[in-house]
Amino acid sequence: MYKTDLQGSANDRPARPAVVQTEPADLVEAFEARVADDQFIEPKDWMPEAYRRTLVRQISQHAHSEIVGMLPEGNWITRAPSLRRKAILLAKVQDEGGHGLYLYAAAETLGTSREEMIEALHAGKAKYSTIFNYPTVTWADIGAIGWLVDGAAIMNQVPLQRTSYGPYARAMVRVCKEESFHQRQGYELTMAMAQGTAEQKRMAQDALNRWWWPSLMMFGPPDDNSPNTAQSMRWRIKRDTNDELRQKFVDVTVPQAEAIGLTVPDPDLKWNADKGGYDFGAIDWEEFYAVVRGEGPVAQERMAARISAWEDGAWVREAATVHAQKRIARSEAA
Ligand code: BYC
Numbered sequence: 504m505y506k507t508d509l510q511g512s513a514n515d516r517p518a519r520p521a522v523v524q525t526e527p528a529d530l531v532e533a534f535e536a537r538v539a540d541d542q543f544i545e546p547k548d549w550m551p552e553a554y555r556r557t558l559v560r561q562i563s564q565h566a567h568s569e570i571v572g573m574l575p576e577g578n579w580i581t582r583a584p585s586l587r588r589k590a591i592l593l594a595k596v597q598d599e600g601g602h603g604l605y606l607y608a609a610a611e612t613l614g615t616s617r618e619e620m621i622e623a624l625h626a627g628k629a630k631y632s633t634i635f636n637y638p639t640v641t642w643a644d645i646g647a648i649g650w651l652v653d654g655a656a657i658m659n660q661v662p663l664q665r666t667s668y669g670p671y672a673r674a675m676v677r678v679c680k681e682e683s684f685h686q687r688q689g690y691e692l693t694m695a696m697a698q699g700t701a702e703q704k705r706m707a708q709d710a711l712n713r714w715w716w717p718s719l720m721m722f723g724p725p726d727d728n729s730p731n732t733a734q735s736m737r738w739r740i741k742r743d744t745n746d747e748l749r750q751k752f753v754d755v756t757v758p759q760a761e762a763i764g765l766t767v768p769d770p771d772l773k774w775n776a777d778k779g780g781y782d783f784g785a786i787d788w789e790e791f792y793a794v795v796r797g798e799g800p801v802a803q804e805r806m807a808a809r810i811s812a813w814e815d816g817a818w819v820r821e822a823a824t825v826h827a828q829k830r831i832a833r834s835e836a837a
Contacts, residue, residue, distance in 0.1 A: 526551055538739050543669035546612035554738055557731065558668050559613050561740065563620040566606035567631035571624075573599045574808055575639040576648060584642060591688050592645060598681045605678065609670040625810050633791060634721050636799020637713070643696055643703075647710035649689015651718040651756065657682045658752045659722065662742035690759060697763040704764070711760065712768040719783075720791045722749040728788075754780045 530549045537544065544550055573596050580596065583589035607617045623629035634652055639645065657679060664675045696707040723729055723745040735741040743751075753772075760767050771784035794802070 538667050541665070541667075541739070543672060544667055545669045553734075554740075555613050557735060557738070557740060558671065559610055559615050559620075561735075562606055562610040562613075562668075562671055563615070563623070564630050564632075566603045566610060566620065567624045567629055568635065569599050569603035569606060571631045571635045571805055571809060572652075573603075574805055575635060575637070576645055578639055579642060579645050582642070583645075588692070595649070595685050595688065598685065602674075602678045602681070605674040606671075609668075609674045612670050621813065625806070625813065627797060627806070630795065632721055633794040633799060634717050635805060636794050636802045637717050638801045640713075641706050641710065643693070643706035643710035644714070646689050646692035646696060646707065647714040649685050649687075650693050650759070651689070651711075651714050652721070653682050653685035653689060654756060655718045655721045655752050657686055658748050658755070662748075665739075665742055667739040690763075693765070694763045697765055707763075708765050711765050715768050716786065716790075717794075719749055719753070719786055720794075722746075722752070724788065724791070725786075750780055753783050757781055 531551060534544070534548075534550060534554075537548075544554075576592060576599075577596050580589060580592055583592050607620060610620060611617055620629065624631065634655075639648070660675050660679050660682060664672055664679060666672045666675070693707050693710070696703040698704075723732075726732055726744045726746045729745050732741060732744050736744065757767055757772065769784045771782065773782050774780075775782045793799070799805075
């Protein structure tokens with residue numbers, strides 16, 4: 504039988520290079536020892552390439568979530584029912600923008616530029632949280648987002664204050680303080696509606712019904728289907744698994760709903776005294792994966808809004824760059 508040069512036989516083909524261990528064992532060992540000792544890894548420290556890649560993936564996705572996450576609430580700033588509510592909402596949405604900036608800056612310390620990260624988002628290559636692909640259809644959704652979405656975010660982010668990469672951990676300290684205010688304002692808003700007129704209470708319940716399950720999905724796939732958890736736990740990037748955090752969120756949030764007379768939309772929800780937590784119903788993982796694939800109810804609108812904001816802001820970036828260059832030139836001339 505004829506064969507092409509490329510095919511060759513096992514004997515006449517040059518031997519394939521063995522998988523090369525490019526990372527010096529002593530450096531890997533020293534890195535792992537520092538992580539095991541709960542010391543922070545800093546930007547100039549040696550780190551395995553896979554650790555760096557995992558961090559860029561997670562931190563940039565986290566940053567994108569903050570920035571895309573401004574859209575569902577930003578949608579209601581002009582329609583807030585009072586000056587007080589408007590001021591609170593404005594401050595919250597601005598905070599989310601700030602969180603995105605701290606996180607992009609943290610990811611940049613790993614050698615990936617902000618432009619590259621944003622390009623990956625706009626090209627559909629980088630993910631952002633599934634939760635922001637759902638619409639905010641009534642004012643009660645603003646309460647539900649603060650209470651549930653920021654509540655879920657805090658549950659995930661408090662342990663990240665002890666993540667092994669220093670700049671990410673430090674960014675989380677401030678983010679968590681602000682998220683705590685966000686969660687409280689959302690709960691207070693929902694409480695006001697739940698104690699308001701019958702129609703307001705109905706709206707608060709309807710928002711809880713729509714946001715409950717997507718909030719549980721924020722924590723990611725179940726542990727036995729989470730490809731990244733085991734390695735990220737070993738590197739102490741993640742300090743708790745997806746299911747552990749989801750359970751904590753349910754345990755904290757169910758009594759909050761009960762306290763304001765709302766019902767969590769889960770007929771299987773039941774206190775389990777043996778485990779000291781709630782058993783809850785099955786999550787629709789088909790829906791989760793569809794939203795991750797970009798098929799969420801308002802995914803296209805979200806991305807279109809981000810891309811046009813980026814394009815509309817080009818003149819600001821250009822002006823800031825020219826201004827910075829002028830300052831450098833002036834200080835060099837002085
Ligand atoms: N949405 O192996 P897994 C906020 C992906 S914003 C989309 O468990 P990992 C706020 C996952 O990326 C706060 N994708 O992954 C802002 C992975 O795909 P890749 C956002 C998801 O990384 C504005 C695949 O599924 N918080 O607070 O070990 C207003 C397999 O998952 C999702 C953060 O970003 C999801 N929900 O664990 C209001 C926290 N879940 O990358 C509020 C930081 C999973 O392999 N991130 N995927 O292609 C994390 O803690 C972790 O990355 C996750 C996922 C727990 C989210």
